[in-house]
Amino acid sequence: MRPFRRLWAVLGLASFGDWLSLFATAGFAQSLFDDMAAKGFAFSGTIILRLFPSLVFGPIAGVFADRFDRRKTMAVCDLVRFALIASVPTVYIATGSVPLTVTWLAIAQICIEITVLVWTPTKEAAVPNLLPPEKYETANQLSLATTYGIAPPLAFGILAALERGSAIWSDVGIWAQPMVIALYIDAAMFLTLAITVYFFIPEISGRSGAPRVKGASVWSEFLEGWRYVRTTERVKGLIYGMLGAFSGAGILIGSGTVYAGTLGAGDAAFYILAVFLFLGLGAGIAAGPRLIGELSRLRWFGMSIVLAGAGLALDAVAPWLWVALLGAVIIGLGAGMAFLAGITLLQKEVGDEIRGRIFGFIAVSARVILMVSMTIAAPLVGWQAARQLDLGVAVINISMSRILLFAAAALVVWLGITAFRNMDDKPGVPVLADLWSSLRGRPLSAAVPTDSKGYFVAFEGGEGAGKSTQAVKLAAWLKLRGYEAVLTREPGATDIGMRIRTLLLDTGGDSAPDPRAEALLYAADRAQHVDKIIRPALERGAVVVTDRYIDSSIAYQGSGRSLGKGEIAWVSAWATGGLKPDLTVLLDVEPEDGLHRAKAGGEGDRLEQEQLEFHQKVRQTFLDLAEAEPKRYLVIPAGPTVDEIAHTVREAVAERLDIRTEATRTETAWPGLDTDNSQWNNVAEEAGRP
Ligand SMILES: Nc1ncnc2c1ncn2[C@@H]1O[C@H](COP(=O)(O)OP(=O)(O)O)[C@@H](O)[C@H]1O
Numbered sequence: 001m002r003p004f005r006r007l008w009a010v011l012g013l014a015s016f017g018d019w020l021s022l023f024a025t026a027g028f029a030q031s032l033f034d035d036m037a038a039k040g041f042a043f044s045g046t047i048i049l050r051l052f053p054s055l056v057f058g059p060i061a062g063v064f065a066d067r068f069d070r071r072k073t074m075a076v077c078d079l080v081r082f083a084l085i086a087s088v089p090t091v092y093i094a095t096g097s098v099p100l101t102v103t104w105l106a107i108a109q110i111c112i113e114i115t116v117l118v119w120t121p122t123k124e125a126a127v128p129n130l131l132p133p134e135k136y137e138t139a140n141q142l143s144l145a146t147t148y149g150i151a152p153p154l155a156f157g158i159l160a161a162l163e164r165g166s167a168i169w170s171d172v173g174i175w176a177q178p179m180v181i182a183l184y185i186d187a188a189m190f191l192t193l194a195i196t197v198y199f200f201i202p203e204i205s206g207r208s209g210a211p212r213v214k215g216a217s218v219w220s221e222f223l224e225g226w227r228y229v230r231t232t233e234r235v236k237g238l239i240y241g242m243l244g245a246f247s248g249a250g251i252l253i254g255s256g257t258v259y260a261g262t263l264g265a266g267d268a269a270f271y272i273l274a275v276f277l278f279l280g281l282g283a284g285i286a287a288g289p290r291l292i293g294e295l296s297r298l299r300w301f302g303m304s305i306v307l308a309g310a311g312l313a314l315d316a317v318a319p320w321l322w323v324a325l326l327g328a329v330i331i332g333l334g335a336g337m338a339f340l341a342g343i344t345l346l347q348k349e350v351g352d353e354i355r356g357r358i359f360g361f362i363a364v365s366a367r368v369i370l371m372v373s374m375t376i377a378a379p380l381v382g383w384q385a386a387r388q389l390d391l392g393v394a395v396i397n398i399s400m401s402r403i404l405l406f407a408a409a410a411l412v413v414w415l416g417i418t419a420f421r422n423m424d425d426k427p428g429v430p431v432l433a434d435l436w437s438s439l440r441g442r443p444l445s446a447a448v449p450t451d452s453k454g455y456f457v458a459f460e461g462g463e464g465a466g467k468s469t470q471a472v473k474l475a476a477w478l479k480l481r482g483y484e485a486v487l488t489r490e491p492g493a494t495d496i497g498m499r500i501r502t503l504l505l506d507t508g509g510d511s512a513p514d515p516r517a518e519a520l521l522y523a524a525d526r527a528q529h530v531d532k533i534i535r536p537a538l539e540r541g542a543v544v545v546t547d548r549y550i551d552s553s554i555a556y557q558g559s560g561r562s563l564g565k566g567e568i569a570w571v572s573a574w575a576t577g578g579l580k581p582d583l584t585v586l587l588d589v590e591p592e593d594g595l596h597r598a599k600a601g602g603e604g605d606r607l608e609q610e611q612l613e614f615h616q617k618v619r620q621t622f623l624d625l626a627e628a629e630p631k632r633y634l635v636i637p638a639g640p641t642v643d644e645i646a647h648t649v650r651e652a653v654a655e656r657l658d659i660r661t662e663a664t665r666t667e668t669a670w671p672g673l674d675t676d677n678s679q680w681n682n683v684a685e686e687a688g689r690p
């Protein structure tokens, strides 16, 4: 683990150095000119120069990186970068010639990019050798957060500070110009990196697994990756979405310096905007998954892209700097979450054998798109036919940069919606409601409208908790009080349900259903149950008392069988059309005690025979469900006698029924129910009370 930490520190420093070198060279080039248009062109031109090596060298850089000792490759790349970056301001200071400096800067820029192209895949190939496989994912998140969330704001922060600070020491000499200092700092960092990698992380040299098989040519392997992208729908959607986001980013960066000018907040505004953008990015990557909980990742991807588009639109119309900063944070949040969702989804969708090429493909196309959209944006922005729009509260300068931003916003929103439509895995579930309930930790449910005049009570709990006993008692008591009480249970309350029950609970070894089949059978039983018994009874105004309901599936299949609580809740909510009990009575009992009670009569069914650990998980899940919604639950711990528990349940139900007195009273004489209700007999028998 320790070598990985050192490598991670190196990664952090290197990406910091990369960002700094990109923008310090661009800022340096800009500072060489006086004319506004020339400045804009110099800035984006410097960045665009990095396009060419990607196009020519990008596809094969990974292969290059696979052939040589990785530690030496990385160290050499760092040394070369040190020399190149330091040389740029040195040439300027030594000669004082702008044409010479610009020429050298262009050459250096291309060479720097080549070292980046070799360095990055080398690092990516090295990381897995320093880590156990189960740590890969966290490592991904960590390095994404560092590369895009921590390093860029630091780099931009330094540039902004130098830009501001230079006013104080402006007369000292050319060497003290802000971008010159930035370039020297950057060069020094790469020297440190070279030394660290070469002398302190020897593990990078190590290789694992079999040596590379030589075979297909580099070019044909590259083409194969491209073909895969075009022919695999979901991957195509993901990649188009991600690249769309990059084109938005390109337009933003390309028009950024001029746009910052329209905010009337000085030269540092661009860098401050960038800091906020990347802070948003970092926050999205770090906190996004926890925030949205169980929302479908495919939906999250599309939504995040739309969010980034909304941020762009906000920036396009922002009248004040603080609004523009808010827009920048929103863009960052959206882009960061889309990036994380996109990469994670791709890791799942794309097979291992082709993943490297797909990621390489994305890296190269992202660069190309970024550069192309910047190239288009930069000269367009130059037409500064600025007009002022007086809104009363504020005056907005309408410039070409704002129009471009708006166009980018429209493009990105459109791509986000398209990606969403193509990949939606929950068609029919309203988007905003889904998002809202996911934020609250309860995904889904397109509810079927029920005109309930009755009341719905569910008993839940582990084996032998006393559910059947209590359900019978409650129903009997309700009937005596004159309510129409419908006593029912899961699984097996309907004809179809009875047959499903046999499939589920027979103990026969080979014929036992697979966990997913089991979950669906319970859901099928429940769908039939709700449709044929519960919903009609509630619409009549009866009090429905069921022995087990949705929570049993969440606990047994979701948690016990580890199918995922969210997914099972989803399936159940779908099966029931979103019908939830008004009150759930959870009878909580230690699995040992409950099983002991339940098995008293014999062997026990298939689920009762599960390991104790299984039942522990089930119990905990019931408790968690109750804790999450205390108002809808009544939790009764084991201990009291049957009659004491029955009393507690009655009080709770009576109290609630008095609030909802619509439940109709029909004077049904006890014990008539024993003869006219076959469900009653079933459960009463099982509860040991014929
Ligand atoms: N509060 C209680 N204390 C002691 N035994 C109980 C209690 N409630 C139920 N029992 C007994 O435990 C066994 C299982 O009860 P049952 O109602 O069938 O549980 P479940 O339906 O939850 O599996 C029965 O023999 C029942 O008499």
Ligand SMILES: Cc1cn([C@H]2C[C@H](O)[C@@H](COP(=O)(O)OP(=O)(O)O)O2)c(=O)[nH]c1=O
Pocket (backbone or CB within 6 Å): 462, 463, 464, 467, 468, 490, 491, 522, 548, 549, 550, 552, 553, 554, 556, 557, 598, 605, 607, 608
């Ligand atoms: C309703 C439901 C039950 N079950 C299991 C729990 C029980 O072991 C079994 C139901 O049998 P049941 O006869 O209701 O058992 P008990 O007398 O303990 O209440 O099915 C699930 O796994 N998922 C579900 O959704």
